[in-house]
Amino acid sequence: MAEKSDSDTEIREYASPPCYAHELSPEYGGQSEPEDSWSCVLRWRKVERQRLIEERLAIDADERKKRSDRIASRLDLAIGKVSGRIVSGYWPFRGEPDLRNWAITVIERGGRIALPVVIRKGWPLEFRIWSPGDPLERGVWNILVPSRGPSVLPDVVIAPVVGFDGANYRLGYGGGFFDRTLAAMHRRPLAIGVGYAGSRLETIRPQPHDIAMDAIVTD
Template identity: 75%
Template structure:
């Protein structure tokens, strides 16, 4: 942490400017953070990311699937008609909601599903069309991605969240891929964050590079 940090037993307080002395770190109560200082926000996000991932991995697999099914049903209401549209999904990773069955049903209803592929660190994601039976390979973080296939611009982007706040800002894995991708797209898609309801936090302390989701869909 920066040298602004002062430790008193188990309570940590961060130096604050006078304009944000009431910003309380969600989930920790006694911890305060300067909302406009990336040197403070970055390590806080790292710790919060670990906490939230550990929490969701501790949930029984059957319960996670039940939550995923509830998210899927709410996605149908949120997105509406899918026929003729390209919907970007994802291959689940580290306890994320598993929406693969939902994606297959979306294909059956006339849409195309695309999966995000990391091409290179610091680059926007590429979206490749995928369908059941299409070959997959291990990509970054060992996530399965389409081996080949046309690169497309999705109409709807489904973005899994590690955490999210009331302003629809997404806490991801720290690589900045989704923000970079959305900023580079010639036409903004409808962006839907998906996650478990207990991943809600007060704020992620959004920075200039952060782009909010249009809506967040949870199991509640």
């Protein structure tokens, strides 16, 4: 999740971020920031992030399972052979597609599953091997993570998206963890974003620090 900031109050005062308010009405005469300014993009992303999360939380459990299963079947096509490879998945959070059953099939087919762990704000993620029955603990945002286990470099990184665009840029929760992690890796893994098709945006307004996924897989 994005951290609280002094701009939170300002966002609630606008139906659209103030730097785009002139788009709502030609009569708008207030001062606006350049559309590509980072502070403007941050405000716009915050509004879109909240909207998209609320939309996916409104999906009922049965429908979410159907969509998750469709994503799982398409992941197999995107990844190909998993035997002998380390695939980093995730523990679902706030209505994200649930791919835990699919992760077990990866293990059954000779692959290994790792889960991302936040070590500290501003640091890259650490990936730890996980198998069913391994001990878990509550990490950042109360998400379950392996409580112990070796740190590994995945061959495939699956990153849940809040939103995405046609250039495969991913809108996440605002912490920058996946971008920072991919940038720091000495060997680039296959990076795949997963999410619901309805989360597609025209653009996430990518910035120099944003790293595009190799592919986005949706339902």
